[in-house]
Amino acid sequence: MMTLLEAGEQLRAGKVSSVELTQECLKRIDELNPKLNAFLTVTADTALEDSRRADAERASGLDRGPLHGIPVALKDNFFTKGVRTTGGSKLFTDFVPEYDSAVTEKLVKAGAVLLGKTGLHELAYGVTSNNAHFGAVRNPHNPERIPGGSSGGSGVAVQTGMAYMAMGSDTGGSIRIPAAYCGTVGLKPTFGRVSRYGMFPLGFSLDHPGPLTRTCQDAVAVHNVIAGYDPRDASCSPRPAENVRLEEPLYLKDLKVGIPENFFFERLDPAVDAAVKRAAQVIEERGATVIPVRLPDIGAINSAARIILLAEASAAYEKEHLGRRGELSAEVLALLDQGRLISGTQYVNAQRARRLLSREFAQVWTKVGVLFTPTIPMGAPPIGASTVTIGGVEEDVRMATTRFVRPVNLLGCPAVSVPCGMTSEDLPIGLQIIGPPFGERKILTAGAVFA
Amino acid sequence: MNDWKTLAAARGLQLSDAEIDKLGPILEGIEAAYESLAASLTPLDQPAVTLGEEAVEAR
Numbered sequence: 001m002m003t004l005l006e007a008g009e010q011l012r013a014g015k016v017s018s019v020e021l022t023q024e025c026l027k028r029i030d031e032l033n034p035k036l037n038a039f040l041t042v043t044a045d046t047a048l049e050d051s052r053r054a055d056a057e058r059a060s061g062l063d064r065g066p067l068h069g070i071p072v073a074l075k076d077n078f079f080t081k082g083v084r085t086t087g088g089s090k091l092f093t094d095f096v097p098e099y100d101s102a103v104t105e106k107l108v109k110a111g112a113v114l115l116g117k118t119g120l121h122e123l124a125y126g127v128t129s130n131n132a133h134f135g136a137v138r139n140p141h142n143p144e145r146i147p148g149g150s151s152g153g154s155g156v157a158v159q160t161g162m163a164y165m166a167m168g169s170d171t172g173g174s175i176r177i178p179a180a181y182c183g184t185v186g187l188k189p190t191f192g193r194v195s196r197y198g199m200f201p202l203g204f205s206l207d208h209p210g211p212l213t214r215t216c217q218d219a220v221a222v223h224n225v226i227a228g229y230d231p232r233d234a235s236c237s238p239r240p241a242e243n244v245r246l247e248e249p250l251y252l253k254d255l256k257v258g259i260p261e262n263f264f265f266e267r268l269d270p271a272v273d274a275a276v277k278r279a280a281q282v283i284e285e286r287g288a289t290v291i292p293v294r295l296p297d298i299g300a301i302n303s304a305a306r307i308i309l310l311a312e313a314s315a316a317y318e319k320e321h322l323g324r325r326g327e328l329s330a331e332v333l334a335l336l337d338q339g340r341l342i343s344g345t346q347y348v349n350a351q352r353a354r355r356l357l358s359r360e361f362a363q364v365w366t367k368v369g370v371l372f373t374p375t376i377p378m379g380a381p382p383i384g385a386s387t388v389t390i391g392g393v394e395e396d397v398r399m400a401t402t403r404f405v406r407p408v409n410l411l412g413c414p415a416v417s418v419p420c421g422m423t424s425e426d427l428p429i430g431l432q433i434i435g436p437p438f439g440e441r442k443i444l445t446a447g448a449v450f451a
Numbered sequence: 452m453n454d455w456k457t458l459a460a461a462r463g464l465q466l467s468d469a470e471i472d473k474l475g476p477i478l479e480g481i482e483a484a485y486e487s488l489a490a491s492l493t494p495l496d497q498p499a500v501t502l503g504e505e506a507v508e509a510r
Contacts, residue, residue: 337474
């Protein structure tokens with residue numbers, strides 16, 4: 001199966017057409033979607049129309065860049081003009097936006113072909129993508145397992161070749177989790193690097209849009225298209241977007257890779273522990289320096305992130321929470337109820353703690369360029385499981401799944417999950433590479449060693 | 452231990468005993484985590500609610 005960039009090269013060489021690539025993806029969707037439920041909406045007719053346009057443009061000499069003519073998908077919380085956008089919720093089952101999200105606009109302008117909208121956890125508020133209204137999205141490695149969430153459909157679509165790239169959003173790990181459970185690359189850029197205009201919100205100060213792809217080079221290609229300032233998103237960074245190029249020398253011999261001494265290697269599937277440590281050896285063999293590093297209190301960072309998310313999500317959907325309770329699943333309703341019981345004082349103090357913790361964490365970047373951690377402590381749990389047992393300790397699936405990814409949302413740092421091995425049950429293992437704010441180039445350069 | 456049922460009602464949520472039984476331990480856990488966070492704060496500590504690049508870099 002080709003990567004996005006390989007498909008682009010084939011297109012430029014005239015060896016394949018965008019129509020052919022699109023037909024191939026639509027065929028895979030036809031074959032696999034009934035079983036895996038990755039797509040909520042497939043826009044086959046417009047996709048074929050767009051692919052014909054891309055081929056005609058290319059024939060006339062117009063090249064819009066690496067995404068021109070490439071079939072892609074969007075998580076169903078990115079607005080698409082004229083195409084239903086549900087947010088994975090019964091609340092918005094029939095919602096058809098009148099405008100595109102900023103990300104949709106940029107992908108369309110870059111000539112990407114939109115195949116449809118991928119399934120997600122209800123309101124992007126969960127880690128399983130076991131959606132009470134639209135059915136469970138299933139892991140291609142084992143359909144009885146979850147693909148992770150909330151961007152589960154995007155992970156499945158990319159892993160199976162139904163799309164060359166699928167966009168996700170990440171509030172507490174929702175790009176990196178499906179990437180790890182499905183075995184793809186998942187990039188959460190720096191907070192404010194990619195506009196959130198025209199997306200259903202979840203956590204106003206925690207939401208990050210980003211791509212799921214087969215390789216880090218593909219993630220770079222997409223990142224270069226979607227990154228940049230947008231005045232329509234109040235938290236979008238005005239810093240000019242760097243055109244990231246991994247082939248430019250960022251010598252691994254100059255890279256210091258930190259391996260956390262605390263928190264991230266506690267209570268893990270032994271296969272995950274071994275795979276991540278092996279990845280550290282691999283990058284060391286490639287010239288990087290690997291050093292142990294002690295991190296600030298990650299448990300406290302997670303606590304602050306959880307309080308902030310509970311309050312922000314309940315604020316975002318207050319009207320729906322109070323007025324349309326019957327249209328929400330019991331799981332999401334319980335989370336919204338919890339958020340409503342967070343006091344104003346608690347929310348503000350969590351944001352005050354966030355500032356302190358973030359300042360403390362910033363010291364880490366004076367010692368290392370990137371951090372290597374597991375993305376998740378274990379392989380994908382079975383659909384419907386509410387707990388997992390790791391190292392003899394029973395743990396809530398949500399808490400176990402988000403332990404290592406949630407803190408990065410609070411810090412706003414970029415992070416990527418890349419596949420780095422398989423568990424004894426033949427399920428993918430993710431390596432999380434975290435970098436300093438706006439350090440996308442660093443994390444993707446390191447990640448490209450593995451995928 | 453908070454009376455979550457009364458607190459919920461005050462916030463406009465009419466929750467059943469079963470729902471409270473489920474939520475109670477979770478909320479107590481959040482409270483405990485919060486107490487530990489809040490203990491580190493002094494009146495001079497500002498919140499990280501300024502959104503945008505400056506906030507990310509300052510963090």
